[in-house]
Amino acid sequence: MQYSRGLVSDLARRYGYLDYMIERYLALWGESETVRFLDACEHPVRPSLRVNTLKTSPGELISLLHERGVRSEKVPWLEEGLWADFNGLSPGATIEHMRGLFYIQGVPSMTVARVLAPREGEIVLDIASAPGGKTTHLAQLMRNTGLLLSIEFDRSRIVRLESNISRCGVTNCVVLRGDAKKISELGLRARYILLDAPCSGEGLLPIDPTRKTSKTMADIRFCATRESEMLDSALRVLEPGGHIVYSTCSVAPEEGEFVIDEALKRHPEVKVQPIGLSFGSPAYTSPYGVPVDSSISLARRFLPHLHGTEGFFICRMLKEAE
Amino acid sequence: MQLENPDPSLWADIVRRIDGNFGEGVTAGLVGENLPVVLRTDGRLSVYLIPPSWPSLLGSVDGPFTVTSLGVHLCDWDGTTLRLGLPMIEHLSRLTECKITVSSRGAQAFTYGRSLIKESIVSLKGASRRGQLVVVLDEKNVCLGLAALSVDPSRFDRLGRNDLVARNVMDIGWYIRRSS
Numbered sequence: 449m450q451y452s453r454g455l456v457s458d459l460a461r462r463y464g465y466l467d468y469m470i471e472r473y474l475a476l477w478g479e480s481e482t483v484r485f486l487d488a489c490e491h492p493v494r495p496s497l498r499v500n501t502l503k504t505s506p507g508e509l510i511s512l513l514h515e516r517g518v519r520s521e522k523v524p525w526l527e528e529g530l531w532a533d534f535n536g537l538s539p540g541a542t543i544e545h546m547r548g549l550f551y552i553q554g555v556p557s558m559t560v561a562r563v564l565a566p567r568e569g570e571i572v573l574d575i576a577s578a579p580g581g582k583t584t585h586l587a588q589l590m591r592n593t594g595l596l597l598s599i600e601f602d603r604s605r606i607v608r609l610e611s612n613i614s615r616c617g618v619t620n621c622v623v624l625r626g627d628a629k630k631i632s633e634l635g636l637r638a639r640y641i642l643l644d645a646p647c648s649g650e651g652l653l654p655i656d657p658t659r660k661t662s663k664t665m666a667d668i669r670f671c672a673t674r675e676s677e678m679l680d681s682a683l684r685v686l687e688p689g690g691h692i693v694y695s696t697c698s699v700a701p702e703e704g705e706f707v708i709d710e711a712l713k714r715h716p717e718v719k720v721q722p723i724g725l726s727f728g729s730p731a732y733t734s735p736y737g738v739p740v741d742s743s744i745s746l747a748r749r750f751l752p753h754l755h756g757t758e759g760f761f762i763c764r765m766l767k768e769a770e
Numbered sequence: 771m772q773l774e775n776p777d778p779s780l781w782a783d784i785v786r787r788i789d790g791n792f793g794e795g796v797t798a799g800l801v802g803e804n805l806p807v808v809l810r811t812d813g814r815l816s817v818y819l820i821p822p823s824w825p826s827l828l829g830s831v832d833g834p835f836t837v838t839s840l841g842v843h844l845c846d847w848d849g850t851t852l853r854l855g856l857p858m859i860e861h862l863s864r865l866t867e868c869k870i871t872v873s874s875r876g877a878q879a880f881t882y883g884r885s886l887i888k889e890s891i892v893s894l895k896g897a898s899r900r901g902q903l904v905v906v907l908d909e910k911n912v913c914l915g916l917a918a919l920s921v922d923p924s925r926f927d928r929l930g931r932n933d934l935v936a937r938n939v940m941d942i943g944w945y946i947r948r949s950s
């Protein structure tokens with residue numbers, strides 16, 4: 449369905465977006481849902497944290513934070529996830545944070561490692577891993593067993609990654625600096641891979657309003673190409689019978705459904721798997737009216753106007769045994 | 771990936787320094803069942819502790835990747851000074867008698883990178899000489915970091931309330947300061 453230039457310009461001006469973004473939202477959702485999305489992005493998401501079960505338990509942390517006047521509420525599908533109202537207190541400056549008892553993390557981000565659900569004792573790869581939210585979560589799910597390879601290219605981001613690994617008491621991790629697209633040269637295959645790909649960040653609009661005007665359509669295309677290359681490289685080092693989770697903090701189907709659809713065509717041995725957690729909405733099977741592999745409906749999306757979180761795409765896949 | 775073991779004289783130096791400060795057998799307690807391995811960067815040498823199964827797993831790792839850290843950071847060594855890894859301090863607090871306990875106000879100042887003055891000291895145990903490293907704990911027994919005594923413990927009672935007792939060597943607030 450075509451929308452008038454007037455509507456596009458009006459919404460773009462009213463909410464402060466570039467026109468091309470509004471055009472895409474209208475094509476994806478229609479007018480009424482687009483307006484709900486734009487309204488939702490005007491409100492910050494609820495602050496949340498992940499309990500680091502390598503160092504404490506949810507009950508113990510809730511009690512410690514309660515003493516400081518912090519009100520918390522459990523995230524229903526994540527036993528280690530809490531929404532927390534710090535009442536003006538800076539969460540990062542608390543002694544509990546310094547001790548590594550929790551990690552300040554968005555609910556969709558902490559859902560990703562849970563969707564991968566690595567088993568203890570396995571070899572796990574976390575690609576593009578800084579600043580370490582997902583690496584430290586994977587280590588906690590693995591109970592510090594096995595081998596967790598955390599790969600990051602950016603030297604300055606590795607500083608934060610290593611600081612978080614150390615703070616959270618992670619002992620099963622090797623940090624590797626290098627280009628994730630060359631991961632097939634690593635000489636090692638993994639049973640579990642998490643690829644939270646560097647993306648355009650179009651899901652972070654409720655957190656970062658500058659994103660309304662900071663990226664062009666060319667940026668989204670560039671990100672989508674890089675995401676496809678990274679996913680291809682990751683699938684090459686995934687063991688047959690192994691699992692991979694691909695995620696992005698983007699609402700753009702160009703960086704979610706379309707990346708997966710192309711990967712499924714190139715890798716027929718890879719199948720999308722159901723996610724055994726109850727959250728979000730099914731991913732799109734016909735974004736902008738373009739049909740994609742129907743199994744992609746098994747992937748999930750977080751959307752600001754439906755779930756009160758930042759926007760996110762999460763897809764779990766299995767590489768079938770040879 | 772070729773993992774390098776510390777050469778025997780280097781390892782003997784490390785053990786002598788840690789045990790010499792914190793007590794006989796403390797290094798062995800910190801290492802436990804793990805293997806010490808060495809990473810060299812910019813003239814500095816870092817020692818990490820890894821599980822015994824890792825050398826065979828990591829032996830096949832190759833290609834254009836550089837290891838920047840692995841396992842648990844035991845210490846850095848520049849040829850003259852040994853600096854313990856911050857993740858070791860909590861474990862160390864269970865192995866050594868060299869401890870200083872501080873008030874809540876002292877604890878807050880310490881985690882902001884400040885040193886310890888007499889007013890904030892609740893107790894000092896196990897240390898016998900100026901310059902000795904002590905684990906810093908708060909009154910709930912939470913490990914906050916490491917400090918070096920600025921005075922001989924026998925002179926402690928003669929200090930004024932604002933006199934320096936121990937210099938901050940490392941504290942858990944560093945995680946936040948480093949990240950910001």
